[in-house]
Amino acid sequence: MDVGPGERRDRLPARRHQGHGRRGRLHGDPHQTTPRQADNSLLVGVGDLIGASPLESALFHDEPTVDLMNQLDMKASSVGNHEFDKGYKELERIQNGGCSPVDGCRFDHPYRGARFRYLGANVTFKSSGENALPPYWIQRVNGVPVGFIGEPLQDTPSVTSPSGTAGLRFGDEVTTANRYADLLSRKGVKTIVLLLHQGDDDKVPNGPNTCDVAGGGPGTAIATRVSPKIDVVFSAHTHQQYVCWVKDPTGHRRPFVQGRSYGRELSVVDLRIDPRTHDVLRGRTQAFNRIVTRDVPKDPKAEALISRAVDLAAPTADKPVGRISQDIDTTPVGESPIGDVVADAQLAATTSQGAQIALVDPGDLRASLTYRPPTGTVTYGDAYAVQPFDNTLMTMSLTGAQLKAVLEQAFPNRGNRPLLLIPSANMRYTWSQSAPAGSKITSITVNGQPVQPTATYRVTVNDFLARGGDGFTVFPQGTNVTSDGKDLAAFTACLGAHEPLAPPPLNRIAQTA
Known part of the structure; x- marks a missing residue:
């Protein structure tokens, strides 16, 4: 000044x-x-x-x-x-x-x-x-x-x-x-x-x-x-x-x-x-x-500092963990190809805990996977950029009514940019922007069957969501909570198990009138 x-x-x-x-x-x-x-x-x-x-x-x-x-x-x-x-x-x-x-x-x-x-x-x-x-x-x-x-x-x-x-x-x-x-x-x-x-x-x-x-x-x-x-x-x-x-x-x-x-x-x-x-x-x-x-x-x-950090990290960052067939992108809100992949990876990693579905917060996904020719190799550093928080996976029991209630929490005080949780491939839901608060989720299915309010479902989320992060305060009401590994480990395991991995279709969340 x-x-x-x-x-x-x-x-x-x-x-x-x-x-x-x-x-x-x-x-x-x-x-x-x-x-x-x-x-x-x-x-x-x-x-x-x-x-x-x-x-x-x-x-x-x-x-x-x-x-x-x-x-x-x-x-x-x-x-x-x-x-x-x-x-x-x-x-x-x-x-x-x-x-x-x-x-x-x-x-x-x-x-x-x-x-x-x-x-x-x-x-x-x-x-x-x-x-x-x-x-x-x-x-x-x-x-x-x-x-x-x-x-x-x-x-x-x-x-x-x-x-x-x-x-x-x-x-x-x-x-x-x-x-x-x-x-x-x-x-x-x-x-x-x-x-x-x-x-x-x-x-x-x-x-x-x-x-x-x-x-x-x-x-x-x-x-x-x-x-x-x-x-x-x-x-x-x-x-x-x-x-x-x-x-x-x-x-x-x-x-x-x-x-x-x-x-x-x-x-x-x-x-x-x-x-x-x-x-x-x-x-x-x-x-x-x-x-x-x-x-x-x-x-x-600055260049010397950055080069030293890159060189020291290289043995870990450059390790191949899988391959992709094309770009797998993310978006700050709503369903995205990378969100779908991560949700599927977290479900696969927790089936031993009885998990039936997985839900992912799009705010936890910080990067896309970019196809690197000629083979589409994905490194550990690439995977880490997508999920850098080192979160633990938690599996809990929720009733169908609680599952709907937590999905409704995507909307309060978020205007026209609701924080829609991304589900694994076996779950679908629809929502309406014009519906009143508390009734914006218009349908939910798991494995093709409508969710029943009194039925119990085993749901996997990361520990940030499990403790009520980002305003999803219904998750702490879950019972029989178990933990099973880290989110990044689940993601890299998924990449290694599907070579090359292709982006899934965006068909899990739909907006109605």
Whole structure:
């Protein structure tokens, strides 16, 4: 941020990528300031820097990704839900350094931790109510203090394994942000940025700098309600792209932006600050998403880091596990060829537990399988990219009425993009968008026979769903629950058993009027 009288503008770009502290908390003084970065440009993040990452990073507990963020001189980032995939203790290690308690130091010797500060203003310990992470970070630019408040979405426990958020409470985003905006203001910080791991969905496919978001989304609701002391809201989580100008509670405009996912775009906000009052001149603020291209020379240090991770991972990543006859694609919602394959694989892996059907959450499927000529070989790394969460398969007994009820949970508060669970090949169901809530599932069959409300069915899902993840709260009502291996092992076994594997027809879910 440029605080001088000149015409230069300085950037606050934020991208989304993606030893232990005392008394069980992440150490670090939230009042600490760090030296001014060259060109008055600060790189900050909005969470999900780690977790569900490529095998070349995941094999080494995401230390390569953190090393890259350190190279880029990232200053701070909110935590996202994926920062909690492996639990709070592992997040402590990622922040503060030290070897993994699982398999020691495999990448860095020793791993020194993140030089940027992870923030979670609304994350507290259930036992004491104390902050589990620093709530904010202050960075000085040309002598002007700039405050960053970081928050994950309040619903983090519903989109993360229960073990990952055990002992933690996630508070209301607006109430928390307002409290710390007031605190920063009392400390003399007048330029305040909210790093919010929550966002909105697009209504239609759009360009990187449009604002065609679904009305009433959670991101907009927060961005319009947080304190007028907050000048910028960077958002994340929904993997969308938009540059919106929303009105704060006093009617003044401020940018609310998101830059897609996987490092494809960089959200940039150029601020002009009054050098006397240290207030942001909002009328001179600019915001845009910059598409990341590959037409610049590779950075030697980054290239060396990536090459080392790729080389160390190669013996595992390059191992062939099967063949496909053509691309097997995925989609973010609804039935997909890869979803059908995974559901069939999970059923096959759990028939010894009496499984009759399997259901898959499309949100757990993170990549497609791309045909690689001439033989269509699929490697372990390819399979891992599809299912990177290391989930355990669980088989439970549900009544037909419970099975219908859990399918109905695809719809509440999800608008026109219901999170339809993908069934194995022996199950079919139909749904209606126009039907009232609770009656949208219009038919279900298993092995060609209508599901009976009082009959019992053995259903396989992963442990995330089994514990009620993504709002599917009927699954924890299941009885006679057994576990049988990992989802990725089931997937690779399916690939090896059907060579070459062809994409199945999409005929398991149908929409009626």
